[in-house]
Amino acid sequence: MKFHPLKVADIRRETTDCISVAIHIPAELQEQFRFSAGQYLTFRVNLQGQEIRRSYSICSSPLEQEWRVAIKKVPGGLFSTFANEQLKVGDTIDVMPPMGRFGQQIESQDAQTYIAFAAGSGITPILSILKTALANQPQSRFILLYGNQNRHSILFKAELEALKNRHMGRLSIYHVLSREMVDAPLFHGRIDAEKCRSFLQKLIPVERIDQCFICGPEDMIHTVKQTLIEAAFDPQKIHFELFGVKNKAPKPTLDNEIKGPLSKVKIHLDGGIFEIPVAYDGESVLDVALRSGADLPFACKGGVCCTCRAKVLSGNVKMQVNYALEADEVAAGYVLTCQSHPRSAQVTLDFDAK
Ligand code: FES
Structure with a gap:
């Protein structure tokens, strides 16, 4: 890339x-x-x-x-x-x-009922997903719970209203405001576990939801996910993205001192292969490769955006954090190289793997 x-x-x-x-x-x-x-x-x-x-x-x-x-x-x-x-x-x-892979689940043409929880600028990918789902799947329904501080901070307010009118009866939008009083207590405050449980009781039971999308801060994602799982919703149908903006602060500069054993890391990129030594504990594979002059893709360096994704073809690596890859990607051998440290004498990583 x-x-x-x-x-x-x-x-x-x-x-x-x-x-x-x-x-x-x-x-x-x-x-x-x-x-x-x-x-x-x-x-x-x-x-x-x-x-x-x-x-x-x-x-x-x-x-x-x-x-x-x-x-x-x-x-x-x-x-x-x-x-x-x-x-x-x-x-x-x-x-x-x-x-990115957030939203892949709307590619089917089947009638689906989607629910999305967004906070602040977390609405950005959700807006794209809901517009696409409603246009491509004429039988599908979309329920959006959108948290903001007040009505002036609601992003894309007019566009969301227009979409609601265009897809009458198929798009339901509920605004939850934390710093503005509203008539119904259900729509005042933050999207926390209690509110999430109330939504499921009063607006839509989990049995009627096919897929769930969550985009916002980490604590909201965790809370909504846990509440849905406790309500017996299938975790495989919960998809999340940390914020709309993936610019989590980078980690403090890591020292270059070699710690522990060295691994030979082979990297496949743009059809070529090169090899670099990477310590088990020290800089990430991505940082070492960038320092060696490799033009690898990255953005946040915080495990959030997925730009640095590669597939492990052989050997083992350990990721420090992962806010971006879904469980099936990890199971298929994908890693975030900005978070990866070798755990075997030889590792082969493929940046070209789709
Ligand atoms: S650069 Fe964003 S997850 Fe690695």
């Missing part, structure tokens, strides 16, 4: 601290940039003398032929502040083709 210099086609202010940005994809790159609902784009810019990479979920549907992401200004966030305050239509920015 390589970065491509692409032009900003449109910028729209969504709320006081969030914009959405559409990228122009020239005809010759459209195949490479084809995406499925729930995927994200990774951007690269140089700011204050450092290279910054950030991934943002696509909020448009593949059916709209538009590549649009939402960028919420994060206090102290270099990229999000730059995008919100300086980025202009016509500017060129480096963009990597879409990645």
Whole structure:
């Protein structure tokens, strides 16, 4: 996966601290940039003398032929502040083709009942998923529970209302506001375990849900997931993504000192193979390879975005954290190389594996 210099086609202010940005994809790159609902784009810019990479979920549907992401200004966030305050239509920015597997489950044509829990900018991939599901599956239903501080911080409010009108009776939206009083206590507060249980009792029983999508902060994901599992919902049908913005703070710089035994790590990338020595305990496989000059794909370096995914062809590695890979991917041998440390004398990793 390589970065491509692409032009900003449109910028729209969504709320006081969030914009959405559409990228122009020239005809010759459209195949490479084809995406499925729930995927994200990774951007690269140089700011204050450092290279910054950030991934943002696509909020448009593949059916709209538009590549649009939402960028919420994060206090102290270099990229999000730059995008919100300086980025202009016509500017060129480096963009990597879409990645990610969140939302894959809507590819079937069957009638399904989906439920989604989103908080704040976590709505971004969910919006793409719900637009695509409702358009592609005329018999499917979608229930969205969306948490925000107040009604002014609701992202894509007008678009969600318009979708509700267009898909009358098939899209139900419930806003949960934490800092604004609302008539029904059920819709005031945060999406926590108690609220989640009440939703399942009052709005939809788990037996009627086919798939569940969750996107928001880690504690909300954990709570919703646990509550659904306690209500006997199949964990295989729960899909989650940590935030809409995958820019979890990188780990503190790891020292380069070699600790423990060394492993010979072979890396398959873009049809070529190279080998590097990596210590069992020290820098991650990704960091060592980048330091050796390899042009490997990465964005968050925090185990969140999945950009650095590779498949273990032989040997063993241990991941420190994994917020991005689903259980079936891990079972199939995929790892996040930014979190991977060798646990055998030889390891072979394939970045080209699909
Ligand atoms: S770079 Fe994001 S998970 Fe590894």
